[in-house]
Amino acid sequence: MATPTGKFVWYEYMGNDLKAAADFYTHVVGWTARDGGMADFPYEILSAGDHMVAGMMDIPAEARAMGARPSWMGYIWVEDVDAALPKLTAAGGKGYKPPSDIPGVGRFAVVADPYGGAFMLFRDAGGNPPPPPPAGTPGLVGWHELHADDGAKALDFYCNFFGWKKTSDFDMGPMGVYRMFETGHGEQGGMMTRMPQTPMSFWLYYVNVDSVDAAAERIKAKGGQIINGPHEVPGGQWIVQATDPQGAMFALLSAKR
Incomplete structure (x- = not known):
């Protein structure tokens, strides 16, 4: 049985207006939203x-006091959050929030790789994440893209730390080399050195939709901004990159325009 170690198992949005964000993404992506049922802590699922x-x-x-802005974060599964954190810092990563429990859900820590990409270490209380629907299902995250201070070194870090493997390189000319990787659960994303105009490293998550053109219109109708696309990428899929009305960057992916 394949271990879930190194697998993205959850995603989380932090913003300035929870209800407005839920309204935007349910309209654009087609997700449904419900209250998470946490006493004294508003949370939408x-x-x-x-x-x-x-x-x-x-x-x-x-x-917020540390300067956090609206953004998306990914949770990566590990066997033991407490044991993983000192290994990550020894490898040059940073810990922003020490291991903490989410009652009945699991344990997590907020961290960053040595090249600026922030994410969560996570271990669910049940022992294993539930299997997702088939790849490509609308509403799932279909691609994970790291814009790092150093794309080559960042890939080496994740391969060494989580056991990921590089699958191929794609020469993007002036934009550098795009390095694709798999996590033991199929090809999951790519990494590149961030462009000079990109102020900091970040993970960008691509959510599957039926049609990027239709989704792009929904983004604009709800006050989001298109920053790249829609356009076709190698492999024949279509993408659009955007920011929501609160300034968080996200992306959409589909098999057809």
Whole structure:
């Protein structure tokens, strides 16, 4: 049985207006949203059909004090969060929030790789994440893209730390080399050195939709901004990159325009 170690198992949005964010993404992506049922802590759960995909919350005060802005974060599964954190820092990564429990859900820590990409280490309370619907299902995250301070070194870090493997390189000319990787659960994304105009490293998550053209119109209708696309990428899929009305960057992916 394949271990879920190194697999993206959850995604989380932190913003300035929880209800407005839920309204935007349910309209654009087609997710359904429901209250997470946490006492004294507003939290929305986003689902694609019966499968829970992501959560949404307002930026916590401590994170806001550190300069956090509206953004998406990914949770990567590990066997033991407490054991993984010192290994990550020894490899040059950073810990932003120490291991903490989410009652009845699991344990997590907020961290970053040595080249600036922030994410969560996570271990669910049940022992294993539930299997997702088939790849390509609308509403699932279909691609994970890291814009790093150093794309080549970042890929080496993730391969060494999580056991990921590089699958191929794609020469983007002046934009550098795009390095694709698999996590033991199929090809999951790519990494590149961030462009000079990109102020900081970040993970960009691409959500599957039926049609990027139709989704792009929904983004604009709800006050989002298109920053790239729609256009075709190698492999024949179509993408659009955008920011939501609160300034968080996200992307959409489909097999047809």
